[in-house]
Amino acid sequence: MNCKKVILELTSYLDGVLDSNMRADLEQHLSKCIDCRLVVDTTRKTIQIFCNSEPIPLPEDVRKRLHTALLERFRCKGKTT
Amino acid sequence: MVLCQMSATGHCAQPPGAPWILSASEPKPLASMIVRDDEAQLVSAAKGGDTAAFEELVNRYERKIFRLGMNITQNREDAEDVMQDAFLKSYQNLDRFQGDSRFYTWLVRIAVNEALMKLRKRRPNQVSLDEPLTDGDGQDSVFREIEDWGPSPEKKFAQTELNEILNNVIGELDPIFRVAFLLRDSEGLSTEETAQILGISVAAVKSRLLRARLKLRQKLNKYFRRSESQ
Numbered sequence: 127m128n129c130k131k132v133i134l135e136l137t138s139y140l141d142g143v144l145d146s147n148m149r150a151d152l153e154q155h156l157s158k159c160i161d162c163r164l165v166v167d168t169t170r171k172t173i174q175i176f177c178n179s180e181p182i183p184l185p186e187d188v189r190k191r192l193h194t195a196l197l198e199r200f201r202c203k204g205k206t207t
Numbered sequence: 208m209v210l211c212q213m214s215a216t217g218h219c220a221q222p223p224g225a226p227w228i229l230s231a232s233e234p235k236p237l238a239s240m241i242v243r244d245d246e247a248q249l250v251s252a253a254k255g256g257d258t259a260a261f262e263e264l265v266n267r268y269e270r271k272i273f274r275l276g277m278n279i280t281q282n283r284e285d286a287e288d289v290m291q292d293a294f295l296k297s298y299q300n301l302d303r304f305q306g307d308s309r310f311y312t313w314l315v316r317i318a319v320n321e322a323l324m325k326l327r328k329r330r331p332n333q334v335s336l337d338e339p340l341t342d343g344d345g346q347d348s349v350f351r352e353i354e355d356w357g358p359s360p361e362k363k364f365a366q367t368e369l370n371e372i373l374n375n376v377i378g379e380l381d382p383i384f385r386v387a388f389l390l391r392d393s394e395g396l397s398t399e400e401t402a403q404i405l406g407i408s409v410a411a412v413k414s415r416l417l418r419a420r421l422k423l424r425q426k427l428n429k430y431f432r433r434s435e436s437q
Contacts, residue, residue, distance in 0.1 A: 133417075199298055
């Protein structure tokens with residue numbers, strides 16, 4: 127496997143859906159190629175950093191407006207049915 | 208509307224063993240008592256006119272839909288509109304939801320469409336949902352910036368600073384890559400669900416996801432490389 131193929135298979139590899147033969151080939155390449163190893167490692171960290179990032183809070187005023195609009199819609203639908 | 212074939216999954220929620228509202232026709236579970244694993248029951252109750260059941264669905268997903276709206280539009284007012292429109296439209300069209308997908312997936316599809324419409328309105332000449340003509344899957348530029356980030360690069364920054372960095376770099380992505388990344392890696396949807404929400408093939412999702420991940424890696428490199436901290 128060459129470096130270009132590693133990048134093409136990167137998403138499948140990181141998602142754990144690469145078949146076992148391809149995965150073994152890719153990991154063999156990684157054991158010899160420091161550039162690809164760094165790309166794989168930093169891409170994995172990129173995903174982890176976003177996954178672990180602090181959730182965006184839902185402001186209470188925004189939530190209240192949503193529920194007020196919903197109640198209004200419930201009433202309207204109730205009248206028409 | 209194309210719906211995905213995934214089975215319903217939920218999270219944790221109300222305690223089981225709920226009392227049932229008995230009606231002349233069939234027993235209907237109280238919305239507040241339906242276990243969270245059973246999203247389909249809530250949807251069924253909401254379809255039958257149980258507004259408390261629909262509110263339970265809203266309570267369950269409002270934070271996720273707001274966050275998705277914020278991440279796609281990068282604007283609080285737009286995100287509020289996206290969230291509100293997604294829930295109101297899903298309520299209005301609940302009868303058209305066939306239940307052969309997760310309700311959440313259907314809701315996300317509505318929210319993504321609303322968010323992309325916001326982006327198009329805001330920047331009609333800048334936001335295209337066509338594939339940008341760039342360097343293939345991005346692999347040509349991958350090896351230009353290869354540096355070690357160390358074991359915990361995010362610890363270089365305070366939480367608020369890190370949030371700002373992540374927000375900035377995701378905002379710099381083309382919308383089509385941004386949405387693919389958010390649905391797969393942030394919302395945790397499957398590749399198949401993402402494909403159905405976006406109305407594209409699984410192969411196209413994989414291609415967009417690869418480009419999104421590589422571009423984000425490249426953008427984060429300037430913040431996280433070891434040489435920056437030493």
